[in-house]
Amino acid sequence: MSLSAPEFQFLRTMVYRDSAIVLGEDHSYLLEARLAAVAQSQGIADVSALARRLQRDNDPTLRRKVVETMTTNETSFFRDLGPFELLRTKVFPDLLQRRASERSLRIWSAASSTGQEACSLGMTLLEHHRSATAGWDLRILGTDLSTTIVEKARSGTYTQPEMNRGLPAPLLMRYFARSGAAWQTLPVLRDMLDFQQMNLAAPWRPLPKFDLIFLRNVLIYFDEETRRAILTRVRSVLRKDGYLFLGGADTIRDPDSGFECVRSGTTHYFQLKA
Ligand SMILES: C[S@@+](CC[C@H](N)C(=O)[O-])C[C@H]1O[C@@H](n2cnc3c(N)ncnc32)[C@H](O)[C@@H]1O
Numbered sequence: 575m576s577l578s579a580p581e582f583q584f585l586r587t588m589v590y591r592d593s594a595i596v597l598g599e600d601h602s603y604l605l606e607a608r609l610a611a612v613a614q615s616q617g618i619a620d621v622s623a624l625a626r627r628l629q630r631d632n633d634p635t636l637r638r639k640v641v642e643t644m645t646t647n648e649t650s651f652f653r654d655l656g657p658f659e660l661l662r663t664k665v666f667p668d669l670l671q672r673r674a675s676e677r678s679l680r681i682w683s684a685a686s687s688t689g690q691e692a693c694s695l696g697m698t699l700l701e702h703h704r705s706a707t708a709g710w711d712l713r714i715l716g717t718d719l720s721t722t723i724v725e726k727a728r729s730g731t732y733t734q735p736e737m738n739r740g741l742p743a744p745l746l747m748r749y750f751a752r753s754g755a756a757w758q759t760l761p762v763l764r765d766m767l768d769f770q771q772m773n774l775a776a777p778w779r780p781l782p783k784f785d786l787i788f789l790r791n792v793l794i795y796f797d798e799e800t801r802r803a804i805l806t807r808v809r810s811v812l813r814k815d816g817y818l819f820l821g822g823a824d825t826i827r828d829p830d831s832g833f834e835c836v837r838s839g840t841t842h843y844f845q846l847k848a
Pocket residue numbers: 592593594595645646647648649650653684685686687688691717718719720723772773774775789790791792795821
């Protein structure tokens with residue numbers, strides 16, 4: 575049986591409360607299509623029965639499964655290329671100079687999905703700035719709402735089709751090893767990475783100050799109020815000369831955000847206003 579209007583309303587409110595993801599009226603079909611698989615895996619007759627079960631029991635495990643199913647985890651290695659090119663030519667050289675006495679860099683891939691973005695940040699450093707960072711403490715934190723996705727990122731295991739999306743063959747050979755039919759990150763890359771579950775829209779655990787934050791292709795799922803609240807908190811964990819990269823479709827509309835947009839070719843990033 576398909577969802578009744580009140581059941582749809584109940585589910586979209588639940589998804590919003592737990593993730594801040596906004597599902598419009600026109601997302602009813604998407605919700606049904608994705609939740610059909612959850613219902614089936616739980617031995618529940620259909621999506622309508624799933625909604626009723628959640629209303630009745632408020633089972634936190636089932637609730638989490640439903641919310642995670644509504645996340646879009648689309649990602650790839652070196653997604654959009656432009657930001658990574660800018661890291662290589664401008665951002666990392668600048669940060670390496672500024673942090674020369676500290677010899678440490680803290681990078682955050684917020685909404686890291688299955689980890690390809692964090693791996694790409696690490697490979698950019700290793701490929702192009704390895705000798706300049708020898709002996710440095712380089713840490714890349716990847717966080718995501720979805721525990722299932724974070725577990726996959728932690729495993730560092732990628733299928734061949736995932737490798738085919740954006741990863742040049744020489745990098746595949748240098749930073750990954752065969753693991754059965756899949757590929758696994760090698761320690762030189764893996765040791766820089768740490769993946770943790772974190773909801774950007776809920777109170778944050780204490781975080782270090784970051785030199786570079788990638789918050790790409792996630793703000794689009796939130797309403798303006800949530801975007802503003804997240805960016806305010808991002809501001810508090812970005813070092814005053816740090817860099818923030820958003821996705822191509824994300825922007826900062828609020829003139830009082832405290833960020834200024836810097837354009838460089840076809841790419842742009844944000845820095846804190848002086
Ligand atoms: C489209 S992926 C973007 C991945 C990567 N940043 C990129 O650009 O390729 C969006 C990710 O945001 C995560 N996400 C959605 N809502 C979130 C929230 N409230 N807190 C943290 N992560 C969230 C999803 O689980 C998903 O993995």
